[in-house]
Amino acid sequence: MWGAPSAGTPVLDSFLSGIADLVKSRDGAKLQDFLQIEPPLSQIYQDMTVELRRTFPHASNDEQIQTKCESLVPSTGSGSSWAAFAIFMRSYLTFLRDVNVENLLETYNLLKGLLNNCVIALSDSQMGVIVLPTVLYLSKVLAKLAIGLDRQPELITHLLREGNDTEGEATERVTLVEKSANVVREAFIKCLTDRTGTPGNQGKPEGKRVGIYLMANLCLKLLFKCGKLRNAEQMFASINAQSPPLDHFPASQRVTYLYYLGRYLFSNNLFYPAQIALQSAYDQCHRQAQNQRRLILTYLIPCNIILGRFPSAALLQRPESQGLGDIFLPLCRIIASGDLFAFRSYLAVDSERGDWFARKGILLQLRNRCEILVWRSMARKVFILAGFHGDQKMQAQRGPPPFLYLHKLEAAVRWLETRAPKLLMSPEGQQESSLLSFPPDKDFARDVGGTEPQIESDFDDFLKPDGYFDEEGHWTDVTGPETLPAAASTEGEVDDSLDPFASLRNPDDPRGGEEAPLMEEVESILSSLLTQDLMRGYLTHKNPRFAIPGARVKGPLPTGFPNVWQTIYAKESEDDHVPGWVRIRQAPPGRGPGGRQQPRPASAMGGRVVNLSNVKAVGTPG
Incomplete structure (x- = not known):
């Protein structure tokens, strides 16, 4: 499968021969299949690991592995034309040799270094696109490991404590998830700044630019996980300026990106554009993807509530909405009733639903933005009753x-x-x-x-x-x-002109008093x-x-x-622009495909008819 074996390290040599053929044919998808790291690995990878540990047991032997890897890419007069790939392959082989899955923190650091070298190889303008699938694969594995360790910090607490002892107390400890997001962001930048194809934000994705939203979605997932949403602001700004329109990318990437964009806008109190992004994500999400549709609704429903739209019975009866009605319908009823204290009780931090709202990151927005709607409902009810x-008899007067x-x-x-x-x-x-x-x-x-x-x-x-x-x-x-x-020194009473509450203390003022x-x-x-x-x-x-x-x-x-x-x-609705969402730019009204001014139809003129029968020619005396 991998080529002809040779003496000494037959499995390794066969593997490297197969890698060289894939690089020559520029088959990035097959290359990613070859570069496996997740256990359990097949027997052939275990045999290759045994050869590496026997023939190149120490870090001092890494130069020998480097020499073997330099033959994987076509050479020029000055040597290897893609030196970064040889360094990445050396990191891959030493990772297989040195990894100890029982030491999770060490495994994470080795994997992060491997991904860093792969991202450097990705930056090559000619050959880098070959490793794009591998960058995505390694990024997903690194993200999975970082999130798993974040959920079970007791597994690495003692290791983190030892590492922190060597660092200054003044430096803020960066979580593993945030470190992973920083590495993935570098890959995202490499994809975004690729000059392949039409430049600007209206060309179709080509080359490494096809991976823009794959890397962006993974980076956003990590940033939301570690709560560093401010770090996403520059990503959205860069996408606005340089990314091809989102419509050119597959539906799965569009839905995921619009979901994270909607959540980001929601967290920044931009509820109307957040509603547009989340609604589009929900509409484009496949009907059978109920977990994803439910996740989108978790933020789309409160976004609409803040904007004054309550979920319909038909929406809450859909399979993906199961259980959401029990959470949001009582809130809608309270807002409509105008019961201020029931509202504050329902959204209290220690209430039955407060913990759920807080874990989803929507508690503060609902409390701060919906209370004014409760006051409006209260004023409306009091007006109706009192x-x-x-x-009605004085309509004409x-x-x-x-x-x-x-x-x-x-x-x-x-x-x-x-x-x-x-x-x-x-x-x-x-x-x-x-x-x-x-x-x-x-x-x-x-x-x-x-x-x-x-x-x-x-x-x-x-x-x-x-x-x-x-x-x-x-x-x-x-x-x-x-x-x-x-x-x-002061004597006597203070002048009432200095007292901002003087008018309230006036006994003749009906507004005065304790109330x-x-x-x-x-x-x-x-x-x-x-x-x-x-x-x-x-x-x-x-x-x-x-x-x-x-x-x-x-x-x-x-x-x-x-x-x-x-x-x-x-x-x-006067401005439906959603920050961070690049759309296909529509031609301005009245211009054809080539940008030439086109005659406007009569309907575009508002149906007006101009009578020119009495208009005198230019230069004719009045």
Whole structure:
């Protein structure tokens, strides 16, 4: 199978002869089949390993192995034309000779060095493409080993500890998975920067460029595994600039890449482009690949929920959606109900589903982005039950627009507080509003318990400072009134113009009193909803109200509370560009295949007819 054997190392010589024939025929797929490393190896590889250990037992014999490997590629007047391949083959043979599968960390290091040499061989502009399948194979084996060790760190803890003892404490320890991703990224760069075929991001993949997304997908898998998503940013930027369109690659590569791209965009709060990428991955994924389709739905469903679209019953009845309805439907019902505290309870870290959401990396996005939708649902329900919807008898006359007194929404919030006492208990056991989450800082909190200093007024940092800078710029601690400089002493009450809360303390102001901070938060949240166009209308500050003008045509609910998805889609769909996704560039309207301007059809002109019967010729006096 491998060629004619010779004396001394017949199996090895036969193997190298077969490798030389494959290099000559440029058969990269067959070469990858020859270069096996995963146990259990067939008997012929075991025989070759025995020969290597008998004839070249030590690292001092590596030069002899190098000499044997130099004959594998065509030679020129200056020697081997592909010296990097000979070095890689020497690494492969020494790997078979030296590997000890019982020492997993040593096996990992040997395999990483072997892959490094293979990537260097890949960089050759003429012959490198031959080892592309081998690079992918070795990368997959290295990734599998690194992820396996990451899942069972107890297998190499003592070895890692010995290695860390020799390193400085200030250096951050890089995990094996991250080290593997760095090596695979180098292979990805070699594929991306290959100059074979049409340059730029609109040519078809040729040469090493056919491996762009194979290497990118494997690298992204490792980066997601070790949580180094920021390292993927440069990959996507490079793909945008240099990669051929994704449509030219096989469906399996497209689906995998769009899945990781969607997850990356989701983690960076770019939910609309993430939804486009994940939806395309789901649509292109084979129907029988249920595990892959389920994995995509795990992120596509929460992405749509954040954008205001809930999963349909038909979607949740598909085989790949089994069990997802039990997780996401309760969340959708809570958002629609407007129950803020049920929402926070369902997405709490220690809740029944919180751990699942956290492991999938979607907990924080759901908590941060969906709470505003819960507030919108609450305001909508309060408006339905207690708002002024307008006088139907005054349709033809001018009357007040529909409105909602905000103190009714405030009352609804306080009613919800009474329904969830456990959520409102402070560490000291006192019941308090979880909406008023003032931090325990003297610059913000009015009354801080525990070991923090008691704040007597909102101006303690002015009336009773901890210290001051003297004329020479040196800090001086204040131990009592006698240590204050004369210019810093204050007498009497502070001018109300310096008090930002003075209007709230006005007894004639209906907003004053202890409930004012909650009203402030309600106004702030509604202002945010109005800014995002998730509610439409305006707020009045004195005698706080939310008013819905222009509601006579559609009614107050469709006008004041527009559909969330349609609102977001109308804004985001103006630019459907997805960062990191290279598509086939469409010809601009009005230009033919050769770029020449083409006559526009009548329909493109909007059906307009221009009458030129009375137009005078150029130069004719008026």
